Amino acid sequence: MKNELELKVQAWLDGELPDHEARRMGEWIARDSEAAALAAELGCVKKAMFRHETAVALGESREFYWSKIQRQIQREAGVRRSRGLPWYARLRKYMLPLTGMAALACMLLMAVVRSGSPAFDEISSTGEGMEAVTFHDQSAQMTVVWLQDNSPAKVDQAAQKSIRYEDEPGTVIDLQ
């Protein structure tokens, strides 16, 4: 028997054929012994399986079985709640640790800058036409600044000024 016909016998058995085709198929099966035997075998399996599913019972206790379901429901509810928050609330969740890390990074950077900066003894700064040299003495808590006017009008005079500045209140200016 052709495969197409076999499948039609099965469809007839399962009531899947339209009425007119089912009637013709039924008549043909009644006449054809091979088709009748196939229909009988398929029908027997169908009938045997109908309402003969093996009853399988859970080995888990009611409490144990439910506990996993409950945990999962609660966990997923938590995820959904966080998804339902407005964008700024969700952003805050990430911004808080980021802000903390940024603050920490700033503090570290400042500490590094402070510890790494050389305790200057002498700084030279040159303005337009003016030269300045600074000297700082930590032990004496004193800063001395020399100012030299290099502007063309003053070159010939070779004027040189010295300013001594004390960290303590009060400023002393020495002119040389």
Place this chain on the structure above:
Amino acid sequence: MSTDPDKSAWSETDLVRMAQKGDLTSFEELVARHRDKIYARAYSMMRHEEEALDLSQDAWVKGWQRLAQFQGDSSFVTWMTRIVINLCLDQLRKQKRQRAESIEAMEEDGGVERQMPVDNPNPTAGLERVELRERIDRALAQLSHEHRTVLVLHEFEELEYKEIAARMKCSIGTVMSRLFYARRRMASLLAGLRREGSE
């Protein structure tokens, strides 16, 4: 978790209505009533206790999340059974991608049983009800996932060809072909088991 004696006496409709309002204890009572049926369906498709247990529990979680969609067109347990079947089918698809299916494909294209003449139109004659159930179970275990699934959906869940095709994401022709092969294989296995039993 405590068993609520009042809830055990509640009607299913009331339990579903309360669960839809967010009452987890009502839902827990529904789980207690139908957990065996949902697990059994998962087991009949997966034939693996651990997988069936996990999938049945996942189905209850999904059921809770989609409870608002339950309109009462079918019974609650039928609705839950559809959920667990879909989860099992998804799992079987994942597994199929991970394993070679050459043997099953060959069988589907024309297995030995399919082409055999019918020598015993009644392979289950003379079997007692309990014995028949056991043999059906043993025979089902020997089928491929695809053939077992199509049999389970057609014979146990009583779905039509087109519904099975939609769930299994295949054509109606493939469903008919798989069902035909599965039945012939079952007939052969049941007849073989009967012969073994009589020896």
